[in-house]
Amino acid sequence: MIINVNSDSLIIVLHEIYGINSHIQMVCETFSSKGYDIICPNLTQLPEPFEYNYEKEAYAHFMNNIGFDSAVQSVKRVIAQAKNQYKYTYLLGYSIGATIAWLCSEEENICNGIIGYYGSRIRDYINVTPKCPILFIFPDYESSFNVKELVCTLKKYNENIFMVKGKHGFADPFSKAYYLNSHDEAEKLVIDFLKYNR
Numbered sequence: 321m322i323i324n325v326n327s328d329s330l331i332i333v334l335h336e337i338y339g340i341n342s343h344i345q346m347v348c349e350t351f352s353s354k355g356y357d358i359i360c361p362n363l364t365q366l367p368e369p370f371e372y373n374y375e376k377e378a379y380a381h382f383m384n385n386i387g388f389d390s391a392v393q394s395v396k397r398v399i400a401q402a403k404n405q406y407k408y409t410y411l412l413g414y415s416i417g418a419t420i421a422w423l424c425s426e427e428e429n430i431c432n433g434i435i436g437y438y439g440s441r442i443r444d445y446i447n448v449t450p451k452c453p454i455l456f457i458f459p460d461y462e463s464s465f466n467v468k469e470l471v472c473t474l475k476k477y478n479e480n481i482f483m484v485k486g487k488h489g490f491a492d493p494f495s496k497a498y499y500l501n502s503h504d505e506a507e508k509l510v511i512d513f514l515k516y517n518r
Contacts, residue, residue, distance in 0.1 A: 321345070321360040323352040329408040329518070332398055332431075333360040334417025337378040339369030343492040344414070354511075357406070361398050363391050363417075372495065382416060388441075391416075392423045399424070399431055408432045408518055412510070415488070416441065418456065425450035433517040435510055438462075438488045443470050454478060455513040457506045459486040459497075482509060 321333075321340055331351050335344040340360055348358045363386060364370075370378035382391075395411070403409055409431040413421035418439025425434045428451045436442070436456045443465055456474070458467050460483050467483060474481045484490065484505050489497035491506055 321348055321358070321362070323348055323358040325352055325355060325357055327355050327357045328406060329355070329410070330357045330359065330402050330406040331410045331412050332395065332402065333358060334395065334411060334413035334420050335360065335363065335369075336415040336417060337364075337370070337375070337382045338372065339364040339366060339378075341369035341494070343494050344369075346493070347412070347414075351412070356410075359398060359402065361394060363394065363420075388416075388420060388423060391420045395420055395424055396427070396430070403431070410435065410514065410517075413437070413439065414491070415439065418442065419445070422448060422450075422454075422456070425452055425454055427451065433513060435513060437491050437506065440464065440488060442474070446470070446473055450478060453480070453513070453517045455480045455482075455509060457482045457484060457491075457509060459484060459488055459490050459502070461487050480513070482506075 333348055348360050352358050411421040411434045413436045418436025419441040421434045421436045422442045426448045433453045471483045484502040486499035486502040487497040489495035490499040490502045
């Protein structure tokens with residue numbers, strides 16, 4: 321998915337395991353309306369996104385057919401092509417997209433800023449040292465691990481790690497976990513971060 325508004329700033333949006341669904345399309349349109357060009361690569365390599373009730377199948381597809389290493393290399397290629405055309409380039413990832421963004425962050429001068437929402441798999445990569453400005457936002461509850469512990473660990477290395485009330489998916493209006501207050505709080509953090517890192 322590509323949206324051009326002839327901006328000098330690009331946001332590369334990295335989707336969740338489901339693919340480019342209604343939520344991700346909405347994110348792309350929101351930031352396009354704020355004056356950013358958008359690229360949203362289809363990391364699932366499938367013509368249609370998974371429905372939310374196929375979470376296990378979507379996760380298995382990503383882990384078995386794509387994987388983090390391959391996805392990171394794909395995203396780095398997109399960034400390399402885009403950097404020649406834009407003054408400012410940012411990554412914005414959700415869930416696995418946030419973990420991919422986190423893994424990209426350890427490359428020197430990769431882009432002007434990296435943002436991630438509920439990147440729960442970051443817990444497997446806490447040895448990464450970001451080499452560009454980052455902003456990562458976590459919910460205060462995840463069923464599979466202790467979020468507070470992870471946030472405390474990451475905050476030792478970077479202060480732009482936040483925790484907001486809610487569960488995984490709090491920023492997605494199509495998710496059962498959607499929580500408007502945290503969505504708005506996180507969006508303000510993102511907008512301020514983008515303005516600051518120009």
